[in-house]
Amino acid sequence: MDYREEFLQIWHQYVSRPGSEKLAEVLKVRITSLNDNKTMYDGLMRDMPKSLTYKMSSDKSTTSEVYYGIEAYLDTSVGNEYQQKSLTADFRWWVEE
DSSP, X not given: XXXXXXXXXXXXXXXXXXXXXXXXXXXXXXXXXXXXXEEEEEEEGGGOOSOEEEEEEOSSOEEOOXXXXXXXXXXTTOOGGGTTOOOOXXXXXXXXX
16 A cells, blocks of 8 residues: 555454344454554454554655554353354455545
8 A cells, every 4th residue: 555644544444234233242263464563453342343543654765565463362261151153253444535
């Protein structure tokens, strides 16, 4: 992406599809910017905010690529009632200039 601003906001949004509510109670997700290893979110899927922002800065006109890591995990204390459950989520990324 090209940007010339002092900073550029990159927005992220996730939407859980219907039927995923049960697993969202215990499934955790960690979203990390792989550009600078900054954790943007680490918590339960059900508690994930409607959107996250990530700011990039440059003092000159530049082009950058942004890479993210998304890691889903369960706490070891999660019970058997969550076996065979699934969660489908759509992640959307966009830039506002």
